[in-house]
Amino acid sequence: MTALTTYRLADLSEADRARLCTRPADLDGAVLDAVAEIEAVVRERGDEALHAFNARFDTAVDTLRVPVGRLAEAWAASDLAFQHAVETAATNIRTFHAPQGATAYETEPMPGVRCWRETRPIERVGLYVPGGTAPLVSTLLMTAIPAQLAGCTRIVVATPPPAAEPILAVAGFLGLEEVVQVGGAQAVFALAYGTESVPRVDKIVGPGNAYVTAAKWRASRFCAIDMIAGPSEVLVMAEGTSNPAWVAADLLSQAEHGTDSQVVLVATDADFVQAVQAELDGQLATLPRRATAEAALAHSFVVVASALDEAIAFSNRYAPEHLILHLADWQPVAARITNAGSVFCGPLTPESIGDYASGTNHTLPTAGLARSMSGLSVEAFSRTVTFQSLDAGGLAALAPSVTTLAETEQLRAHARAVTIRTEASS
């Protein structure tokens, strides 16, 4: 019923391959226009605008800021299985992220020319956590823990009103203090410009719908953002001996995210694809979000490669957010993966363990941006600052090169800033 479109890689022209690797992207013009209006209103009217947008798009709330006591209360009131799951995930996320962060170092490129690099946390960061019927508690864990490890001093969480209890609970567990109830593009602009209740931040991270994404893009003119996120994606690489039920379950776990989810199967065996198709039909029958998953599968596709080499080349070209290697001998393949956000190695490693609790970050580049960007990390919440200090010998040694290059660029005052010193000390 939801037959996946299947291509033989060998039959595809260069143009076909390029088309399959292109995401149905670009920001929607109508969304961009709406978001530009929201920006102007939030910038001009602050909290008043946020209350009005809450009433219009979500639910009106009396106070935008959640009292900090409510956070600890929500954690205390949450059930034990939930607490245990959150603690396990948080411990693993901390363990995996702890070694991250740029290291300080110093060099002396020439005698008397000392250059070094130090690390500083970004002081104020905003975490956007989508709300609604399925509160994304995992997003709060994945964004807040690296920010805490980086040493950010002000961490502001924005989530649509009324803030979901599980999100408040996780904020309480993490010891966060600033949660504001505002969602959508208005939340992004509140964080970017600041309002009476929402502190202005230096960087905004976290996933969201098309309005949130468009707002982040607009805010990126003057505020750092993590990335422009498109629909979530998985590419599953499988072979004839892979388990078709497990592969089907992995494809569906991506397909249930949204009707625009991107699901790709690259297999080296055509018969295996038939078996996966049968499993998909069976598993779909009992899936609560069946309609969503079916819609996503309708624009998904299968590529049959004649050999693993071809499969790897296609995957690297597609540059998936998530890549699952359903391969018995995955090690040599993993070493050849150049473009992917996060890679799940071997048949016992479904994507969903990384979505929640293995420890790796689930905020990952989509839409082919894995070719140029990394997932969220401690580094994303830090900066490196470079320093240099010269003594008279170092300055004298560098002076001829600096003045020559400054003169090539016709910047005489640059040269003079050097010569005024060297002439004085000679």
Next chain:
Amino acid sequence: MTALTTYRLADLSEADRARLCTRPADLDGAVLDAVAEIEAVVRERGDEALHAFNARFDTAVDTLRVPVGRLAEAWAASDLAFQHAVETAATNIRTFHAPQGATAYETEPMPGVRCWRETRPIERVGLYVPGGTAPLVSTLLMTAIPAQLAGCTRIVVATPPPAAEPILAVAGFLGLEEVVQVGGAQAVFALAYGTESVPRVDKIVGPGNAYVTAAKWRASRFCAIDMIAGPSEVLVMAEGTSNPAWVAADLLSQAEHGTDSQVVLVATDADFVQAVQAELDGQLATLPRRATAEAALAHSFVVVASALDEAIAFSNRYAPEHLILHLADWQPVAARITNAGSVFCGPLTPESIGDYASGTNHTLPTAGLARSMSGLSVEAFSRTVTFQSLDAGGLAALAPSVTTLAETEQLRAHARAVTIRTEASS
């Protein structure tokens, strides 16, 4: 004649301080409209559009790509002082950047749950190098060397036609092979989309005018960029015993960049400011780019702080691209600098040495983005990819947490991707 506006920090209200730290930013609406048109034309018509824009904005050239042989020829034909300066700068830049790059590591957050991180170069990068009367050879060194150290396989240089000889020479010296003669917004979109002559790249870096910046912002919807760059800036921190002639020379070396350059002096001594003013007037008289520097100084300002603590707080709030510490005892101050792109420590360290040859990168965040971004580095040309692999014990241990969190988020197929495996193996 060009009296710098001077404020006593103690007299400034919170609103005044905020205003002084705000750059006259935002992308110009008319420029954005023009750039959106250029995007559509380049995307649709490729090389043909580039030739037309070259003729309209710069100079028509027969071939967009510079033959690779021309690069080595230009280097061989360049004069010895230039070659020596380029070699010195390149050696220092390599020495300073070589230790950069994220390190690979592995963790085992729980028994049977292995998570690790590896580094991959961005494969295809585009370097924009402004041309015109003052070819920015230093920009080519500062962008190409980190890209080469990162291991980028395709490095495409775009520079306005006709490409300046010193830029061709440096490309030849660096062993680059792809230089295309196209400038402005059209160059950015050619790199972002690809044309017949210009390869599509995964990330675009390098400075440019307002059109280039607006084009980079538009391209950032689907292509990584280094940063949205505003006018160049320096903040000089000085004390009563600083050398006013050297401080004035440093202020002018920033002011000559452009009429929109931002130049700020923060001093702890009001009499010293008078001495700097006198030096500025004297040095301006003999500066070739005097008109530019005077225009920049007209909107620059001086802040007199009552103590270094106040000066440091103001500098961190301003978050300058370049910070010069004209202080005898600069070490304790440097340690307290949180927001700056690159810091020049002590009276013998003018900014211009970092602009060209000390080894640090001169591509730095402006307009307050030093609060959230770092200068260009090897990391900017690399990505980290995360991996994970579970065995049956690890999957069993993680399963309860994953299924609990998936159910909180109402994502049943996520839970099933785990349980279908654990049930099979139990």
